[in-house]
Amino acid sequence: MSIQWPWYLLGLVLLGLPWLLHLFSRHFAPERPFPSKQFLEAADPPKSRTRQLQYRLLFALRTLMLLALCVLFAMPWFNRTQQAGDVTHINYLVMDHSMSMRSEGRWESAIDLMNAHIRELGDEDVQLFTFDGVLEAATAGTITAPGFLSADYGDLIRQLDARAANESLPVHVTFISDVQQTSVPAHKNAMLYGTIEQLAIKRVANLDAVNFGLRAAARSFDGVHANIKATLSASASNDSSQAFERTVEVTQGDRVVASRAISIRAGESKELVLEQIPLPASNDTSFDVRILEDDVLAQDNQLQVVAIGSNPEIMSVIQYNDLASPAALVFVETALRADGVATMNMITEAGLSSGESISHVIAFVDKQDRSALPASLTDFVAAGGNALVMLVPNTSSDNNSADDDIKGSEITFIDPVHALALNRSDWSSVKVYSNEPYTARPSEQILLQSANGVPLLSEEITEGGRLFFLHDALDGNSSNLPQQAAFVEVLHSLVNYFSTHDLVPNVIEVGETLNLPPRMRLIRPDGNAIGQLTDSGKPQLLQLDEPGIYTLLEQTRERSLRVRLDPAESDIAAMPIAATDAWQSRAILGEPVAGDAASTTVTTGNDVSIRQDIWQYLLPLFAVLLLLESMFANRHLGIKRDGSI
Amino acid sequence: MSKSANNYGRWLKPDVLARLGSLDLIARTVVDGVTHGMHRSPNFGHSQDFAEYRAYNDGDDLRFIDWNVYARSDKMFIKRYRGETNSAVNLLLDTSASMGYGEPISKLDYARYILASLAYMGHRQKDALGLITMDEGVSGQIEPTSRTDSLSRVLGLLDKSDAGKGTALATTIESLGVHLNRRGVVVLVSDLYGEASDIITALQTLTHLGHEIIIFRVLAAEEINPTVKSLSTLVDLETSEKVIVDPEFIKRGYKKSFGDHTEALEQGCRRLGIDLVTVQIDQALDDTLHQYIQFREQRAQ
Numbered sequence: 024m025s026i027q028w029p030w031y032l033l034g035l036v037l038l039g040l041p042w043l044l045h046l047f048s049r050h051f052a053p054e055r056p057f058p059s060k061q062f063l064e065a066a067d068p069p070k071s072r073t074r075q076l077q078y079r080l081l082f083a084l085r086t087l088m089l090l091a092l093c094v095l096f097a098m099p100w101f102n103r104t105q106q107a108g109d110v111t112h113i114n115y116l117v118m119d120h121s122m123s124m125r126s127e128g129r130w131e132s133a134i135d136l137m138n139a140h141i142r143e144l145g146d147e148d149v150q151l152f153t154f155d156g157v158l159e160a161a162t163a164g165t166i167t168a169p170g171f172l173s174a175d176y177g178d179l180i181r182q183l184d185a186r187a188a189n190e191s192l193p194v195h196v197t198f199i200s201d202v203q204q205t206s207v208p209a210h211k212n213a214m215l216y217g218t219i220e221q222l223a224i225k226r227v228a229n230l231d232a233v234n235f236g237l238r239a240a241a242r243s244f245d246g247v248h249a250n251i252k253a254t255l256s257a258s259a260s261n262d263s264s265q266a267f268e269r270t271v272e273v274t275q276g277d278r279v280v281a282s283r284a285i286s287i288r289a290g291e292s293k294e295l296v297l298e299q300i301p302l303p304a305s306n307d308t309s310f311d312v313r314i315l316e317d318d319v320l321a322q323d324n325q326l327q328v329v330a331i332g333s334n335p336e337i338m339s340v341i342q343y344n345d346l347a348s349p350a351a352l353v354f355v356e357t358a359l360r361a362d363g364v365a366t367m368n369m370i371t372e373a374g375l376s377s378g379e380s381i382s383h384v385i386a387f388v389d390k391q392d393r394s395a396l397p398a399s400l401t402d403f404v405a406a407g408g409n410a411l412v413m414l415v416p417n418t419s420s421d422n423n424s425a426d427d428d429i430k431g432s433e434i435t436f437i438d439p440v441h442a443l444a445l446n447r448s449d450w451s452s453v454k455v456y457s458n459e460p461y462t463a464r465p466s467e468q469i470l471l472q473s474a475n476g477v478p479l480l481s482e483e484i485t486e487g488g489r490l491f492f493l494h495d496a497l498d499g500n501s502s503n504l505p506q507q508a509a510f511v512e513v514l515h516s517l518v519n520y521f522s523t524h525d526l527v528p529n530v531i532e533v534g535e536t537l538n539l540p541p542r543m544r545l546i547r548p549d550g551n552a553i554g555q556l557t558d559s560g561k562p563q564l565l566q567l568d569e570p571g572i573y574t575l576l577e578q579t580r581e582r583s584l585r586v587r588l589d590p591a592e593s594d595i596a597a598m599p600i601a602a603t604d605a606w607q608s609r610a611i612l613g614e615p616v617a618g619d620a621a622s623t624t625v626t627t628g629n630d631v632s633i634r635q636d637i638w639q640y641l642l643p644l645f646a647v648l649l650l651l652e653s654m655f656a657n658r659h660l661g662i663k664r665d666g667s668i
Numbered sequence: 669m670s671k672s673a674n675n676y677g678r679w680l681k682p683d684v685l686a687r688l689g690s691l692d693l694i695a696r697t698v699v700d701g702v703t704h705g706m707h708r709s710p711n712f713g714h715s716q717d718f719a720e721y722r723a724y725n726d727g728d729d730l731r732f733i734d735w736n737v738y739a740r741s742d743k744m745f746i747k748r749y750r751g752e753t754n755s756a757v758n759l760l761l762d763t764s765a766s767m768g769y770g771e772p773i774s775k776l777d778y779a780r781y782i783l784a785s786l787a788y789m790g791h792r793q794k795d796a797l798g799l800i801t802m803d804e805g806v807s808g809q810i811e812p813t814s815r816t817d818s819l820s821r822v823l824g825l826l827d828k829s830d831a832g833k834g835t836a837l838a839t840t841i842e843s844l845g846v847h848l849n850r851r852g853v854v855v856l857v858s859d860l861y862g863e864a865s866d867i868i869t870a871l872q873t874l875t876h877l878g879h880e881i882i883i884f885r886v887l888a889a890e891e892i893n894p895t896v897k898s899l900s901t902l903v904d905l906e907t908s909e910k911v912i913v914d915p916e917f918i919k920r921g922y923k924k925s926f927g928d929h930t931e932a933l934e935q936g937c938r939r940l941g942i943d944l945v946t947v948q949i950d951q952a953l954d955d956t957l958h959q960y961i962q963f964r965e966q967r968a969q
Binding site for chain 2: 053054055056057058059060061062063064065066
């Protein structure tokens with residue numbers, strides 16, 4: 024509640040009422056005509072003057088009483104006015120709301136710090152925010168515990184600067200956080216604040232705390248068994264290098280199907296593969312994977328995985344004029360087989376034209392034939408088939424190799440809206456060495472492009488199936504794409520795109536926005552549906568902020584979507600104090616707060632509101648009482664006009 | 669005063685009469701109301717009614733010698749008649765500012781009703797009517813005359829008389845000796861504000877001239893018993909001076925002063941043989957008129 028309280032003005036108005044009462048109750052000697060003054064004598068004036076003096080004193084005393092009362096109860100307003108006159112900045116208080124703040128004792132300590140900070144600033148305005156990737160306004164009384172999202176301090180500074188730009192005064196920010204090292208962005212310059220004037224960091228950290236994070240994935244290559252790959256990471260809030268023994272256990276229902284002990288030190292990340300786990304006879308191919316031992320952050324100690332890949336797609340590969348290099352075929356086959364996504368089947372042009380049951384094709388075509396693709400291929404696409412065309416330069420006619428960019432150009436354009444979700448892959452390491460200019464066809468859409476304008480991936484809109492062009496020979500000469508993980512990811516996305524006709528991934532991280540196609544529905548792990556079934560044809564953007572196995576419902580089938588935790592949030596290692604000091608420009612040194620400080624008694628802002636609410640009623644009540652007393656006293660003074668009692 | 673007179677008073681309240689407007693009509697209403705039903709006419713002592721014999725002195729008019737008495741007793745006597753002794757009626761009206769006081773009619777209005785009634789009565793008895801109005805001096809005068817239009821002239825002057833400025837009652841009365849050279853009845857209607865001794869002295873001048881004087885002292889009830897409950901400012905109507913008075917003084921001091929003044933006036937009038945009749949403006953006019961008739965009867969005997 025604002026302390027700027029207009030009711031105090033009523034008190035000021037009431038100040039004038041006693042004056043009016045006294046004014047109207049003044050004793051004028053009424054004038055009246057009389058025939059003659061012959062028998063009259065003037066009254067004794069000293070009696071009247073004495074009586075007037077008494078009234079004036081009474082009036083002054085009562086007015087002073089009322090004035091004092093008004094000033095007393097308007098004190099909060101005066102304080103605020105005084106403070107408002109001295110205000111030189113606006114205070115933001117930002118609470119780190121990322122999942123790592125759920126670590127034992129951190130959130131309680133943060134709440135204590137928040138309350139202490141609000142008390143310290145008194146009635147001064149403190150604008151409270153939470154941050155878990157998005158800066159959101161909050162109130163002290165209703166702030167909730169952190170969720171499962173992650174934080175990036177670069178995003179925090181960017182959003183704070185943007186908000187502070189709209190303020191009329193400089194902004195001082197106090198950030199209560201565990202200052203997680205993993206929340207520091209890759210480009211640390213993003214943490215340099217510009218618009219906000221001052222940043223103070225109050226650290227909350229569990230001293231000597233160790234946390235273990237778990238990631239896992241299950242694959243089945245034969246439809247009978249599954250391999251579960253678990254990644255175990257350990258982090259400590261101190262510099263401990265002690266080794267810890269942990270046990271990873273896989274269960275299905277109440278049955279333990281695998282268990283493995285592992286020794287790990289803080290800061291390490293170890294993988295273990297639990298092989299040949301029999302799949303159940305039912306359609307439920309999910310497993311529970313967990314670390315048996317407890318730690319400070321329980322949320323990342325167990326997860327549920329679903330065995331996928333039991334029915335890999337078949338990708339047919341055709342090469343015109345034997346253009347595909349052996350290396351290219353190896354790269355493609357390796358990528359397709361990764362995680363059992365697909366298998367490769369070599370076919371001939373005759374086979375493609377024979378009408379065999381072929382749905383998806385990877386074709387190696389001479390780059391010269393880009394404008395006039397082989398008829399068998401165009402017919403295949405026109406018939407509804409999907410094709411990925413590798414445009415291979417013909418070495419005999421290629422004279423541009425001498426002009427290639429030796430250093431290579433980075434991928435600078437990534438289509439952010441295409442259903443392939445190319446921006447989810449890391450393209451920063453991909454270099455394109457070709458400098459050959461390319462003119463896209465009108466029906467062609469560039470999806471990936473290097474800094475020197477050479478396209479890497481494009482799609483041509485057709486009346487039939489889907490047609491993509493990869494402008495690379497996949498021999499490692501025109502680009503380093505085949506050696507990058509992004510190549511595997513983009514091939515998997517294409518296989519998924521070709522086979523399922525939707526681009527909903529199997530796994531996403533918590534907090535990530537899911538582009539849910541129309542006529543699909545998502546069921547949360549607790550069984551509640553998300554989103555609405557609409558016929559508008561527009562996809563729905565859903566942010567999934569809880570981990571777990573979600574179910575995607577389509578018209579004819581259903582499949583699983585696993586929302587996993589951000590592994591960075593499992594790392595509870597904090598930024599070094601020196602780094603924190605550098606971040607806040609050494610304006611205010613953050614002080615570590617012990618995790619067991621949660622027992623500190625705090626006073627919430629509600630108490631202040633209650634007191635102010637009472638004042639609103641007390642002032643008019645007292646003022647009215649005083650006026651009533653004044654009126655009563657005027658009527659019962661007991662002093663007559665002639666001065667007698 | 670007879671009981672019947674009191675009964676008439678029920679119909680002749682001054683504030684009721686004031687609605688008649690015309691002084692002539694008011695006078696006739698009062699006089700006719702008073703005389704109606706009386707056993708004896710008030711027209712006494714006038715015309716040729718015998719009053720007394722007096723021995724002839726040198727200088728007396730020979731026409732008034734009763735020759736019959738002279739034939740029987742060889743002595744000469746002068747024969748006198750009542751109607752010849754009080755045939756001039758001089759009406760005096762105080763029009764000082766203090767006479768403008770009173771509600772619902774002022775003392776001056778009441779005084780004019782009295783004088784109009786007396787004039788009407790005198791006119792019916794063939795008296796010579798004269799009127800003098802005065803405030804700080806004589807402001808209007810009609811010489812006593814028995815002409816037929818004397819009544820209308822008197823009423824006309826009364827009608828025009830308004831409350832004037834201050835008062836100088838004693839000096840004005842004292843100066844009237846010049847004007848009132850014909851002995852008769854003098855009727856003074858006033859509130860008699862002024863020093864009592866001065867007023868008595870002035871009236872003595874008139875009595876020495878042989879005038880028979882009757883004074884109607886017209887007062888409002890508020891003057892006799894002022895109702896001042898709080899500290900009040902009283903404004904003198906004659907001087908416009910303001911006097912802040914205490915209710916306690918009104919209760920005690922005022923009444924004593926007023927009583928002393930009234931007593932001094934009454935004593936002086938008794939000593940001079942002047943009839944002083946105090947009337948209140950809320951008193952019925954016929955009551956006042958009866959007092960006048962009583963006065964005339966006493967004088968006639």
